[in-house]
Amino acid sequence: MGTATIMDLLKRRPLNACCFPRTPRDRITFLIFLGGGPFLIWYELFHVRPRIDHDPDLLWHHLVATAFIFVGVYTNLYKMVSTDISTGFLSKRDVGDKSKPGDRYCDICKRRTPVRTHHCKLCNVCILKRDHHCWFAGYCVGYGNQRYYVMAIAYCWIAGFYAQAYYIEFVKAVLGSSLWQLGSLLAPHVPFMLGYYTAYEFVIAALTSIGIFLQIVLTWLLQIQLVQIVGGQTRHERAKNITKYNLGLVANVREVFGDRWYLVWLSAFIPSRLPGDGVHFVEAEKTKIK
Numbered sequence: 001m002g003t004a005t006i007m008d009l010l011k012r013r014p015l016n017a018c019c020f021p022r023t024p025r026d027r028i029t030f031l032i033f034l035g036g037g038p039f040l041i042w043y044e045l046f047h048v049r050p051r052i053d054h055d056p057d058l059l060w061h062h063l064v065a066t067a068f069i070f071v072g073v074y075t076n077l078y079k080m081v082s083t084d085i086s087t088g089f090l091s092k093r094d095v096g097d098k099s100k101p102g103d104r105y106c107d108i109c110k111r112r113t114p115v116r117t118h119h120c121k122l123c124n125v126c127i128l129k130r131d132h133h134c135w136f137a138g139y140c141v142g143y144g145n146q147r148y149y150v151m152a153i154a155y156c157w158i159a160g161f162y163a164q165a166y167y168i169e170f171v172k173a174v175l176g177s178s179l180w181q182l183g184s185l186l187a188p189h190v191p192f193m194l195g196y197y198t199a200y201e202f203v204i205a206a207l208t209s210i211g212i213f214l215q216i217v218l219t220w221l222l223q224i225q226l227v228q229i230v231g232g233q234t235r236h237e238r239a240k241n242i243t244k245y246n247l248g249l250v251a252n253v254r255e256v257f258g259d260r261w262y263l264v265w266l267s268a269f270i271p272s273r274l275p276g277d278g279v280h281f282v283e284a285e286k287t288k289i290k
Helices: 003-012 024-052 056-081 146-175 179-186 189-193 199-231 235-239 249-257 284-289
Strands: 104-106 111-113 118-120 125-127 132-134 139-141
Touching: 024 056, 024 146, 056 139, 056 146, 146 179, 146 199, 146 249, 179 199, 189 199, 199 235, 199 249
Parallel strands: none
Antiparallel strands: 104 111, 118 125, 132 139
16 A cells, blocks of 8 residues: 555545544543643633733633634544544555564454554554543554644643633732742642631632643653654654654655654644654664665
């Protein structure tokens, strides 16, 4: 099967049960993620903004910025979970008749799988160039959808900083700005139990603490992806110190984001063809020999 055919299959995959998480844990985190964005928008625009910002002209700036970020997060999430990155559409001819170095046999799927492919117990399928199972999408990240995962995380990261920067004056007005009061965000239930916080102040402090924690998590997730992209590695390959697929920064970026890598941040629907097919991968050592 040629590269174009595989890419067409990846794009044409119809929505089915695989788009909704299979396990109860994944379904809970997926629904929290779906509802978290709309709640944050309501909270920032209709609860926080009226108390610190009374300029109607600024409202339109916030609405435009919020809409762009919101669309970026959820369209990339949609593209991520609706792209088939499993080996289900591959025939024996696509994989090849003879075993090659790196190929493996999956005892669960009962078939030989290409190099860099691993079986996900949660998705219950073999994933092309599998990186990891994403907890908030309930779906794996691998060949064909890593672009959307990285961009969704990046948009969430931007949204977090934007919200925190906009939110800080509100927090100071409600909780105060002393070191003790700001330090109480590490454990907001303690001053509440001791009677220093009202129920309303406790809710604001708790939401602030959750926001800071999520921003740290997003920074960690984004850092992991950036390091792996620069090194041309998946999470498994980084753990095993496998570097043979590192073709250099530009080639590594194109392998994840495609030939139009410089435009993918604008929209999840901008086509950007990947250089490979998810089955065969160029190795740096062989490139140097040639």
